[in-house]
Amino acid sequence: MAAVDLTTHPGHLARRLQQAHYLLWNTMVSEEITSPQFAVLNALVAEPGLDQRTAGERVGLDRSTIAEVISRLGRRGLVDKVRDPQDGRRFLLRPTDEGVRTHRKLTVRTARMNQVFLAPLTAAEQTVFFDLIRRVADAAEGLRNPAEPLVAQGG
Amino acid sequence: MAAVDLTTHPGHLARRLQQAHYLLWNTMVSEEITSPQFAVLNALVAEPGLDQRTAGERVGLDRSTIAEVISRLGRRGLVDKVRDPQDGRRFLLRPTDEGVRTHRKLTVRTARMNQVFLAPLTAAEQTVFFDLIRRVADAAEGLRNPAEPLVAQGG
DNA sequence: TGGGTATCGTCAGTACACCAACGAATTCGA
């Protein structure tokens, strides 16, 4: 009888939210390209020539995961990957023509899906929704990434 | 230049939120037991004797995933699994004594973690946060689970 | 200029999370 109510647990809610989104994406956007793949493609359309690590940072994926996503995008012919002649450790990534076309097509569908997904909320609530989630996620990421210790007093 | 701003995409935010939660869970709650495992354990403490499918429904996991989670909980000796003598298709699940103890311990830590996780929000904002996410997730799950078609007119 | 350090990408291991297909058990219907 000591069980807790999971509907007040942000982690559980986040998981359910993500799964619900996954299902809707699959039916309304694409069964081939996943949401993380689209995010990476989007980052490369915005900034062609990113290396893997930076691309991962842009969308919030670690080095291992971005490598797998890039590999799948490459397999589909949506992204090109070439060694950086200036720095042999890096791979430079850029979308292919096909990748740009796919990105354009999915952008339209994603916008439609987001409308359906957020339909339960008023426009004002949607703004709050984004703001609250972003603040919580940013703060939690900040706990992991000490970024600027500023004064870094105490210990 | 046709790239979109992902900070207004609920799917992307949901993923980031979940990852941020995952990291905090790992450092503040447990490196052994994951958040989904705790959710399942919690469901079994609340309702001992659930079968796998129903347990999965309680926490929002499909049959394949709940099977793996149960297998890990069983391997750790936290959950017992016996065939239902009334219905040979089912396995009845209940937490072991060790499982109950672990659940109790993690409940305390989880509460602490949630406080840290939600610290960027005021108490009022936290309420809104839960409400908005729950409404969006419920609605999206409803799209997949026609549950009660009621009148089901049109097509 | 050579060696220590840092960075990039990869690989192995673990854990969700979905779908589709399958066998076993049960239930429903003719």
Place this chain on the structure above:
DNA sequence: TCGAATTCGTTGGTGTACTGACGATACCCA
């Protein structure tokens, strides 16, 4: 009562997502 349809759990396949360890490359500095 016997066969069809349903339900439960498993299996195989794909795709995130993290950690830790590793080799290759680059950088920094004595």
